[in-house]
Amino acid sequence: MPDAPSPLALNADLHCHSVVSDGTLTPEELAARAAGNGVQLWALTDHDEVGGQHRAAAAAHAQGMRYLTGVEISVTFCEQTVHIVGLGFDADDAAMTQGLYDTRGGRGKRAQEMAEQLARVGIHGAYEGALKFVGNPELISRTHFARFLVERGHCRDTSEVFRKYLTEGKPGYVPHRWATLKDAVHWIRGAGGMAVIAHPGRYAFSANEEYALFTEFKGHGGEGVEVVTGSHSPAEFIEYADKAREYGLAASRGSDFHSPDESHCDLGRLPPLPNGLQPVWELLADRIR
Incomplete structure (x- = not known):
């Protein structure tokens, strides 16, 4: 066998x-x-x-x-x-x-703060834009913001978004x-x-x-x-x-x-x-x- x-x-x-x-x-x-x-x-x-x-x-x-x-x-x-x-x-x-x-529970407040930081560098409407990609609003995350920024042409892909905006020390990063x-x-x-x-x-x-x-x-x-x-x-x-x-x-x-x-x-x-x-x-x- x-x-x-x-x-x-x-x-x-x-x-x-x-x-x-x-x-x-x-x-x-x-x-x-x-x-x-x-x-x-x-x-x-x-x-x-x-x-x-x-x-x-x-x-x-x-x-x-x-x-x-x-x-x-x-x-x-x-x-x-x-x-x-x-x-x-x-x-x-x-x-x-x-x-x-x-x-x-803390994701919503964090998302609002991320949007405020992005607005300070000229990227407006990020919170509402990210929500378009969210299946569950309780779980809005950096990934949803990244998809919005790619859609708007700020970056080529989500990896570039994270490098430029959503990691520590960059605009849009908010720890939770x-x-x-x-x-x-x-x-x-x-x-x-x-x-x-x-x-x-x-x-x-x-x-x-x-x-x-x-x-x-x-x-x-x-x-x-x-x-x-x-x-x-x-x-x-x-x-x-x-x-x-x-x-x-x-x-x-x-x-x-x-x-x-x-x-x-x-x-x-x-x-x-x-x-x-x-x-x-x-x-x-x-x-x-």
């Missing part, structure tokens, strides 16, 4: 966004795209919002895919925004739903204090799920700060880290595979897909996890639907 395929080879995409947060496709459109690209196990991980979960699960099953519930929670850590992905939780858990609602690392991990675990550090290669941490992130995350009960993700380079796949082994964390894989026109990587188009890792989906086998 032929050997069973390695669980590392499973085409799992456990990080992407729909119009429920800052993506441009509906959960149903994402499911169809994922299935068309050969995804076998899928999770929708909208920012600070689980309102699309039941739609996503139904769409996944209609496309013949297995599904894990998902969310990406914004956290303030060492004065930076860090994202924690939750997988395999109860999407109707009251404590998580309330915590996410509270986290979303999100949930704590402890909050995010405890909401996820309390709802029966697994907490995963999202795209760790994106954070501009010193070695000591990254050590603090990983050790505190694990101390709160975090169990996984994204190793293969759309914003990691091949060298970072190796680096964070080593981190997963060092800290005894399971490894996750996800494109962080937002839009066909904006994303680094399409759904389901990532390489497999490196050898010698435990995939998160092995630990979540009883929560896959």
Whole structure:
């Protein structure tokens, strides 16, 4: 008999966004795209919002895919925004739903301040313009402002917008204090799920700060880290595979897909996890639907 395929080879995409947060496709459109690209196990991980979960699960099953519930929670850590992905939780858990609602609460005021800063450099109507790209007004974000600035011709693409306007020290950047690392991990675990550090290669941490992130995350009960993700380079796949082994964390894989026109990587188009890792989906086998 032929050997069973390695669980590392499973085409799992456990990080992407729909119009429920800052993506441009509906959960149903994402499911169809994922299935068309050969995804076998899928999770929708909208920012600070689980309102699309039941739609996503139904769409996944209609496309013949297995599904894990998902969310990406914004956290303030060492004065930076860090994202924690939750997988395999109860999407109707009251404590998580309330915590996410509270986290979303500051986005509207922040968006108004961003628009005021942009107006000072001659870009008017940014708040109203950004709202045109928002599926859920509670989740207005920098990405929506970036799409407006591209539409108006201020920049060629959203990457240029972030370089010129929406990062620290530039007009339009307004920091926001999100949930704590402890909050995010405890909401996820309390709802029966697994907490995963999202795209760790994106954070501009010193070695000591990254050590603090990983050790505190694990101390709160975090169990996984994204190793293969759309914003990691091949060298970072190796680096964070080593981190997963060092800290005894399971490894996750996800494109962080937002839009066909904006994303680094399409759904389901990532390489497999490196050898010698435990995939998160092995630990979540009883929560896959």
